[in-house]
Amino acid sequence: MSTGNLKDIVVNVENLEVTFDEKKIIRNVSFNVRRGEIIGFFGISGAGKTTIIRVLTCQISKKNWTGNVNVTNLSPGSKKNYAKILSNIGYVPQLEELNLYYDLTPLKNVEVFASCYGMKKKEAKNIAMELFSILDIPEDTWNKPLKKMSGGEKKRVSMAIGLIHKPDILFLDEPTTGVDAAKRYDVLSYLKKLNRRLGTTMFLITHDMEAALIVDRAAILRDGKLLEFDSNSNLITSLPNNGLVARFSIENLNEEKINIIKRFPNAPNIKTIRVGNETLEVLMDDFEKNLSKLIQFMMENGLKINAMSRDVAAFRRYFQLRIQEEEEKERLIRIQQDAIEEVEI
Amino acid sequence: MAKSKTNDNWNSGTFFNRLRYSLWRVVRQIKKEFQLLKIDKMNLVIALMMPPAIIMLFAFMSTSASVTIPVKVSVISYDSNTYVNQNNYTETTTWDNYTSKYLDAVKESELLELIEFYDASESEDEYAMETARNEMRDGNIECIIVISVEFTELLSTGYPGIIELIPDSSDAAAIQDKLNAVQDSIKIFVEENDLDPEYVLQEYEEFSIPSKYNFRYNYNMTILLPFMTFGISFVLSILVVVQEKPIPRLLLTPAQKSEILLSKFIVYSIVLALQVFLVLTVAIANGLYIAGSVIDLYLALYMLGFAGVSLGMFISTVSNTKTEANQLFFAFFILIILLSGMFVPIDAMPDYLQTIAYMLPLSHGAPIIKGILSKGKSFIGFDFFWLLGISSVLIILSFLVINRKRYEV
Ligand SMILES: Nc1ncnc2c1ncn2[C@@H]1O[C@H](COP(=O)(O)OP(=O)(O)OP(=O)(O)O)[C@@H](O)[C@H]1O
Ligand SMILES: [Mg+2]
Numbered sequence: 001m002s003t004g005n006l007k008d009i010v011v012n013v014e015n016l017e018v019t020f021d022e023k024k025i026i027r028n029v030s031f032n033v034r035r036g037e038i039i040g041f042f043g044i045s046g047a048g049k050t051t052i053i054r055v056l057t058c059q060i061s062k063k064n065w066t067g068n069v070n071v072t073n074l075s076p077g078s079k080k081n082y083a084k085i086l087s088n089i090g091y092v093p094q095l096e097e098l099n100l101y102y103d104l105t106p107l108k109n110v111e112v113f114a115s116c117y118g119m120k121k122k123e124a125k126n127i128a129m130e131l132f133s134i135l136d137i138p139e140d141t142w143n144k145p146l147k148k149m150s151g152g153e154k155k156r157v158s159m160a161i162g163l164i165h166k167p168d169i170l171f172l173d174e175p176t177t178g179v180d181a182a183k184r185y186d187v188l189s190y191l192k193k194l195n196r197r198l199g200t201t202m203f204l205i206t207h208d209m210e211a212a213l214i215v216d217r218a219a220i221l222r223d224g225k226l227l228e229f230d231s232n233s234n235l236i237t238s239l240p241n242n243g244l245v246a247r248f249s250i251e252n253l254n255e256e257k258i259n260i261i262k263r264f265p266n267a268p269n270i271k272t273i274r275v276g277n278e279t280l281e282v283l284m285d286d287f288e289k290n291l292s293k294l295i296q297f298m299m300e301n302g303l304k305i306n307a308m309s310r311d312v313a314a315f316r317r318y319f320q321l322r323i324q325e326e327e328e329k330e331r332l333i334r335i336q337q338d339a340i341e342e343v344e345i
Numbered sequence: 346m347a348k349s350k351t352n353d354n355w356n357s358g359t360f361f362n363r364l365r366y367s368l369w370r371v372v373r374q375i376k377k378e379f380q381l382l383k384i385d386k387m388n389l390v391i392a393l394m395m396p397p398a399i400i401m402l403f404a405f406m407s408t409s410a411s412v413t414i415p416v417k418v419s420v421i422s423y424d425s426n427t428y429v430n431q432n433n434y435t436e437t438t439t440w441d442n443y444t445s446k447y448l449d450a451v452k453e454s455e456l457l458e459l460i461e462f463y464d465a466s467e468s469e470d471e472y473a474m475e476t477a478r479n480e481m482r483d484g485n486i487e488c489i490i491v492i493s494v495e496f497t498e499l500l501s502t503g504y505p506g507i508i509e510l511i512p513d514s515s516d517a518a519a520i521q522d523k524l525n526a527v528q529d530s531i532k533i534f535v536e537e538n539d540l541d542p543e544y545v546l547q548e549y550e551e552f553s554i555p556s557k558y559n560f561r562y563n564y565n566m567t568i569l570l571p572f573m574t575f576g577i578s579f580v581l582s583i584l585v586v587v588q589e590k591p592i593p594r595l596l597l598t599p600a601q602k603s604e605i606l607l608s609k610f611i612v613y614s615i616v617l618a619l620q621v622f623l624v625l626t627v628a629i630a631n632g633l634y635i636a637g638s639v640i641d642l643y644l645a646l647y648m649l650g651f652a653g654v655s656l657g658m659f660i661s662t663v664s665n666t667k668t669e670a671n672q673l674f675f676a677f678f679i680l681i682i683l684l685s686g687m688f689v690p691i692d693a694m695p696d697y698l699q700t701i702a703y704m705l706p707l708s709h710g711a712p713i714i715k716g717i718l719s720k721g722k723s724f725i726g727f728d729f730f731w732l733l734g735i736s737s738v739l740i741i742l743s744f745l746v747i748n749r750k751r752y753e754v
Contacts, residue, residue, distance in 0.1 A: 059753070059754075086599050091754065093593075094754075097590070099590070099591050099594040101381070115373030115374070115377070116370055116373070118369055165598075
């Protein structure tokens with residue numbers, strides 16, 4: 001997958017900037033996606049995930065964006081490419097109740113959408129049955145009104161519809177939001193399964209850090225900027241000491257106590273992240289060498305450690321740290337700017 | 346899985362290829378519309394709720410004071426104003442000219458409006474009756490008053506004079522008003538000339554329905570047929586676009602907004618064809634008298650229903666929610682019914698209301714249908730082209746609106 005040549009690039013974005021009402025929503029975003037990859041778009045609300053996907057899926061007029069964008073070698077900047085791009089991609093929207101015909105059966109739903117791609121009823125039905133069985137949609141529900149299905153089943157029907165025309169790329173908007181915790185992993189593993197069987201490139205917009213488990217590369221967005229775009233493991237190994245963490249349970253944990261830990265002299269690059277009321281995770285360089293010194297330092301400073309364990313950071317931690325770091329950077333820049341302004345006055 | 350063949354040459358290159366796929370998609374969308382129609386009984390429920398709304402309107406309308414508008418009449422006089430004596434020679438008398446006195450009474454009556462006077466006494470105007478009847482066919486007058494040959498003579502010699510009345514009976518409910526209005530003129534005439542009040546008003550009905558047909562039923566049909574055809578096709582189409590939630594997702598396929606809208610127009614035009622067929626079948630089975638041809642009647646009603654579909658579709662495309670569509674429908678429907686001439690004759694309205702009334706579709710319904718049912722006219726005429734014009738404008742607007750509308754998944 002890492003040796004993709006130019007022909008294998010299905011999405012190419014260079015210097016994308018999106019402006020709405022003179023406000024820049026996306027700033028200078030560039031990335032490539034190779035055929036067959038699963039890409040996760042992570043970012044807190046308002047980061048611009050949906051906006052980027054909407055540019056790729058011909059939903060934002062060229063008036064509002066600049067840059068070089070190609071989807072299956074066609075630019076969504078030109079209206080005459082719309083129909084062709086749209087027939088090369090599939091889209092699974094977030095909410096089923098707004099995007100499926102609830103009174104029609106799953107097979108009729110498939111027929112309606114497939115017909116928009118010019119597919120014959122029989123062809124659509126055959127592909128649908130194949131997809132339905134991959135997705136374990138019970139056969140006795142295929143011919144009953146969709147509204148009688150469970151939420152998870154509807155989601156899977158929606159996924160099958162997104163794939164009915166065998167698109168090169170499938171976009172999924174928050175596929176696990178609104179699905180209960182137990183079923184969430186199901187949805188993700190079905191996506192992985194489809195990706196393996198069909199080789200479809202997938203874009204997941206998500207708040208769900210679990211999704212990082214199935215993605216080949218994760219894009220982290222903040223405030224319209226693409227902070228990272230790399231594989232889960234690469235991101236984690238970029239952390240101090242390959243992402244080893246020490247998890248402490250500290251009595252009466254508060255900001256003051258966290259600041260003490262941040263002043264640990266042996267590891268200036270120390271990173272802390274509070275993950276619970278009394279739980280703190282610590283990352284630092286030379287983890288093995290420094291760990292015992294850190295514990296000693298904490299005790300000397302009067303912190304009471306109730307428990308301790310060690311682990312490797314998950315994507316969730318990476319994401320939190322990366323956003324924290326960015327916020328810190330911005331805070332510093334703001335302080336500098338304020339200082340400059342004061343000097344000027 | 347092999348890559349689907351269908352989308353390899355999808356939308357590629359030539360205009361005809363694209364057109365072919367576009368038509369294909371429209372055909373498939375039409376199939377979908379029929380499936381949705383089969384399932385969605387909501388629209389039909391709304392159609393059933395229409396009659397109560399009409400009853401409410403009736404109650405509302407009857408509280409407002411009635412306006413009297415003068416009946417438009419033409420008077421034809423055959424009064425010779427001469428006297429034939431027993432010796433068989435004619436001699437002009439110096440009698441009062443009672444015809445001109447009666448004309449004065451007509452002018453004086455507030456219930457009548459004299460449009461034309463034809464003096465047919467000396468064969469001066471031998472085509473007077475034919476001219477007047479044509480005027481009546483065109484709706485310029487509603488009543489012809491004929492003064493008999495010996496009118497002056499009879500009155501002068503102390504006999505009752507004879508006035509003959511020919512009302513336009515295609516509007517049966519208004520006949521009594523016409524009789525009353527003419528009686529008023531006679532009352533004035535008798536009082537002012539101090540005559541013996543024994544006058545026979547002879548009545549001959551032009552464009553009346555044959556006696557074997559039910560008069561009330563036929564009269565009501567001239568109003569109900571256009572009203573129901575327009576109303577139901579209108580109400581059935583107001584939610585068609587706005588309630589189809591997955592449209593944004595359809596638009597993330599190569600399907601176009603215009604294809605989706607076009608398919609809806611086609612489907613609802615087909616439904617309308619069936620609806621008009623059923624309405625007419627039932628109406629005829631119950632004894633509808635049609636002076637003209639059934640085909641004319643069918644086409645006229647279809648045109649009227651199509652104006653309803655166009656207006657409904659327009660409302661459905663401009664609305665963002667079902668509630669909005671329902672409210673717009675209600676507002677339009679009340680306006681259209683109030684100004685249709687069904688309750689208050691359009692000519693009795695203030696000028697600015699008349700202008701609005703004549704722009705609305707239903708005002709053109711009763712005239713066309715009446716023309717075909719009682720006068721044997723063709724469906725082609727000003728009213729038909731006006732309806733065609735309104736519909737075309739609404740269709741064009743609907744396509745413009747939907748193309749500008751933003752749909753987001
Ligand atoms: N059509 C628009 N006009 C103006 N501003 C817009 C428009 N669409 C999006 N924005 C703004 O762009 C920013 C990014 O929105 P976007 O929907 O891409 O965020 P997101 O990352 O998908 O967030 P969420 O996770 O909440 O879905 C937001 O601040 C939003 O207000
Ligand atoms: Mg979003």
